[in-house]
Amino acid sequence: MDFYDKDLVSIRDLDRAHIEALLDLSEEMIPYARGEKVERMLDGRVLGNLFFEPSTRTKLSFESAACRLGCDVIDVSEISMTSISKGETLADTIRMVDAYCDVIVLRHPHEGAARLAAKFSENPVINAGDGAGSHPTQTLLDLFTMRKSKGSLDGLNVVLVGDLKYGRTVHSLAEALTAFGAKLTLVAPETLQMPDDIYNHLKEKGCNPVKTSVLEDAIDQADVLYVTRIQRERFPDPGEYQKVAGTYKIDNSMLREAKSDMIVMHPLPRVNEIAYEVDSTPHAMYFEQAFNGVPVRMAILRAILRRE
Amino acid sequence: MTGAKVAETKIPPIRNGTVIDHISNGQALNVLKILGVNEQNIDSVISIGMHVPSSKGSMWKDIIKVEDRELDPKTVDKIALIAPDATISIIRDYYIAEKFHVRLEDRIIGLARCSNPYCITNKGEPIDPEFKVEVRSPPKLRCVYCDRILTNISENLL
Ligand SMILES: Nc1ncnc2c1ncn2[C@@H]1O[C@H](COP(=O)(O)OP(=O)(O)O)[C@@H](O)[C@H]1O
Ligand SMILES: [Zn+2]
Numbered sequence: 001m002d003f004y005d006k007d008l009v010s011i012r013d014l015d016r017a018h019i020e021a022l023l024d025l026s027e028e029m030i031p032y033a034r035g036e037k038v039e040r041m042l043d044g045r046v047l048g049n050l051f052f053e054p055s056t057r058t059k060l061s062f063e064s065a066a067c068r069l070g071c072d073v074i075d076v077s078e079i080s081m082t083s084i085s086k087g088e089t090l091a092d093t094i095r096m097v098d099a100y101c102d103v104i105v106l107r108h109p110h111e112g113a114a115r116l117a118a119k120f121s122e123n124p125v126i127n128a129g130d131g132a133g134s135h136p137t138q139t140l141l142d143l144f145t146m147r148k149s150k151g152s153l154d155g156l157n158v159v160l161v162g163d164l165k166y167g168r169t170v171h172s173l174a175e176a177l178t179a180f181g182a183k184l185t186l187v188a189p190e191t192l193q194m195p196d197d198i199y200n201h202l203k204e205k206g207c208n209p210v211k212t213s214v215l216e217d218a219i220d221q222a223d224v225l226y227v228t229r230i231q232r233e234r235f236p237d238p239g240e241y242q243k244v245a246g247t248y249k250i251d252n253s254m255l256r257e258a259k260s261d262m263i264v265m266h267p268l269p270r271v272n273e274i275a276y277e278v279d280s281t282p283h284a285m286y287f288e289q290a291f292n293g294v295p296v297r298m299a300i301l302r303a304i305l306r307r308e
Numbered sequence: 309m310t311g312a313k314v315a316e317t318k319i320p321p322i323r324n325g326t327v328i329d330h331i332s333n334g335q336a337l338n339v340l341k342i343l344g345v346n347e348q349n350i351d352s353v354i355s356i357g358m359h360v361p362s363s364k365g366s367m368w369k370d371i372i373k374v375e376d377r378e379l380d381p382k383t384v385d386k387i388a389l390i391a392p393d394a395t396i397s398i399i400r401d402y403y404i405a406e407k408f409h410v411r412l413e414d415r416i417i418g419l420a421r422c423s424n425p426y427c428i429t430n431k432g433e434p435i436d437p438e439f440k441v442e443v444r445s446p447p448k449l450r451c452v453y454c455d456r457i458l459t460n461i462s463e464n465l466l
Contacts, residue, residue, distance in 0.1 A: 010455060073335050112428040112453025116435060131426050156370055197457055 003303035008124045011136040011172045016179045019143060025299035026144050026292075032068050033295040040070025045305050048101030050093075051077040051128070052084070052108045053306070057268065057290065058128050058137070062105050065297035071305070075099060094120045103305060106130070124304050132168050138267060139172040141296040145289040146224055149263050153180040158220045161187040161248050162228035163274065164194040169267045170228055171198050176208070178202055183210040185218040189244045192230065215248055220257040225283075227266045227273050248260040251275035255283055265289050319355045327397040327404075328387065332446070333359060335391045336370035338462035340384045352376040365393070379455065385397040386419055388412045390462050392445040412444050420449070420464045428455040437466075 003022075014022075031037040051059055066073045076097050077188075083093045090113060097104055098121045106117050107128040114127030129135040147153045158168050158177055164186055174184055175198070184202065186194050186209050193211055194197045194202075202209055212218060219225065227250060235241035249272060250264060263285040266274060270286070280282050336358050345354065352375040359398055362369035370391075378398055379387075388410035389396055398406040418436035429437040429451070439449035439458055445460045449458040458464060 012455065090428065090431075091434050108428075109426075109427050110428040110431055111424060112422075112451065112455070115453045116428050116433060119435070130428075 002308065003300075004305075005124055007127075008136055008300060008304065009102075009114045009118055009125065009127045010134040011139045011176050012134070014136070014176075019140070019176065019179070021140050021165055022140055022243035022296070022299050022303060023144050023147055025303060026140075026296045027148070029068075029295035029298040029302070030290060033065070033291075033298055035068070039068075041299060042066070042069040042071035042305055045071045045103070046072045046101040047071050047301070048076045048097050048104045049073060050080060050097055050104055050106050051075075052080040052106075052113075053129075055107050055128070057293065058107065058135075059105075061290075062126075062128065062297050065294050065301055068294070069298055069301060071301060076100060091120045092117060094125075097121075103301065104193070113185070114147075116183060117307045126300065126304070128170070132166060134172050135168055136172060137293070137297055137300060138169050138291075139176050140300070141289065141292045142173050142265065142267075143176060144296050146263070146267060148292070149285060149288075150223060150261075153177070153182070155181045155183065156223045157183045157185075157221050158224045158226060159185045159187060159215075160226045160228070161215055161224040163192045163230045163234065164188040164228070165192045166231070166234060167228040170194075170226065173226065174198065174202055174207075175205070178205040178207040182207065185210045185222070187213065187215045187218055187248070189213055189247070192234065192244075213247075215254070216257070218263075219254065220259070222258065222262050225258070225262060225264045227262070227264060229266075229271055231274055245272065249273060249275065250278060252277050252281065255281065258283065319357050319371065319373055321402060322353075322355075322373050322375045323400055323402055325352070325373060325377055325399050326393075327399060328372045328374070328379075328380055328399065329369070329395045330362065330392075331370040331387075331391040331394050332374065333368040333370060334368060335462075336372055338390050339370070339372055339387055339394075341462065342383060342390075342465060343372075343379075346385075350374075350377070377413060382419070384410055385413070385416075386465055389416065389419060389447055389465065392447055412441055412447060414441055415439070415452075416441060416449060419466060420458060420461060421466055422451045422454060422456070423459045423464050424451065424454050424456045427451060427455050427456070 032039050063073050094117045105126045105128050108130045111131040111133035113130040118125040264283045266286040355373045357371040359368050394410045397404045416439040438452040444447045
């Protein structure tokens with residue numbers, strides 16, 4: 001599987017074999033990600049973090065991943081501020097940043113920004129989220145977390161709950177899971193259900209997702225419960241928001257029906273979707289999920305920056 | 309099919325010009341828009357047949373005849389986007405001098421803008437919008453940048 005010098009723009013660009021190769025490599029990275037072993041295989045390389053939008057988790061985990069492999073990180077995000085205020089195009093910004101580093105990690109508010117950047121950059125571009133578009137490294141770390149705790153991704157029963165309309169992480173995740181024959185249940189209030197475009201794409205790929213607004217109906221069969229935040233801003237009526245937000249609050253009584261080895265995931269930050277009491281149960285997987293961002297991003301950097 | 313003959317004869321024959329035939333039923337007005345009829349830059353006669361019986365595949369079609377004008381390739385490509393089964397016949401001295409099917413390429417570059425307002429291609433970047441043709445008829449186009457399906461093609465032609 002050759003990722004050397006390639007861009008990582010969308011999870012749709014990766015087939016099952018690509019994904020598995022990256023997850024295998026991520027597994028190997030774990031002791032290095034924990035600092036138990038030291039490896040400077042990317043010594044002398046430079047990663048440019050170019051964030052046009054605030055992000056803590058993604059940016060920090062890329063920095064951590066790079067440092068663990070001896071790769072230097074420069075934060076070129078400041079350019080983004082000046083370039084926006086001067087009306088510079090993204091294309092021009094990219095051409096400049098490209099000259100300063102060996103790989104660009106880009107977060108941008110507009111969909112398709114990473115594809116554009118990849119077109120203008122000589123060096124590889126890693127998409128760290130482009131608006132409501134894709135966020136492939138998040139998808140890979142979600143898949144990694146599932147595979148690690150379930151042993152395999154094949155035929156998992158995955159329940160996605162929360163904001164399935166605007167939440168970009170669930171779109172790519174759902175699509176990627178179809179390659180592994182997952183059984184998907186989409187739990188959301190009517191107004192926040194999966195967009196038709198994505199839903200049809202899932203069907204075309206041979207998955208037949210069940211749509212419901214009742215979480216209780218799905219929870220007992222689930223291997224994975226993937227929870228996302230419902231954003232207050234999406235609701236014109238605050239009362240309506242309260243009603244919906246409360247519906248999907250995961251607490252221990254809700255998990256009583258769940259399989260004993262069912263895992264609860266969340267891309268974080270959570271607001272009140274998951275009660276704190278869940279944290280100390282074996283179901284809670286969201287903090288490990290956040291940690292997994294490091295070995296997965298290490299694997300990606302290694303695969304892209306080092307010839308096999 | 310005698311009905312077809314009757315319908316065709318209602319539109320007068322032309323001496324020189326172009327016949328755009330087998331336009332998907334209901335798309336004639338959008339084809340006129342592509343021809344730029346509203347921009348008052350046309351000084352020839354245009355006849356339109358809408359909802360006329362078709363002898364091929366579908367039951368109904370639209371047809372447009374433009375006198376004294378031959379279409380440039382870009383215009384033909386745009387017609388392909390909304391009427392992928394159309395034929396273009398170039399008439400010279402009452403005879404069909406040339407006839408071809410419009411052709412939808414696999415990639416559509418610079419002919420339509422992305423219907424997603426948040427797409428980077430709508431933000432003043434120095435690139436032409438680009439689409440991958442997923443289905444030819446009726447056309448289903450996916451933006452190469454934001455990965456979304458282009459909705460309302462006729463409204464988004466450049
Ligand atoms: N001199 C002409 N003036 C106007 N229309 C014409 C003329 N000659 C041919 N056409 C039209 O051009 C189109 C293409 O002609 P033809 O190839 O015979 O039909 P079809 O594509 O249905 O098999 C038809 O709609 C026909 O009526
Ligand atoms: Zn687009």
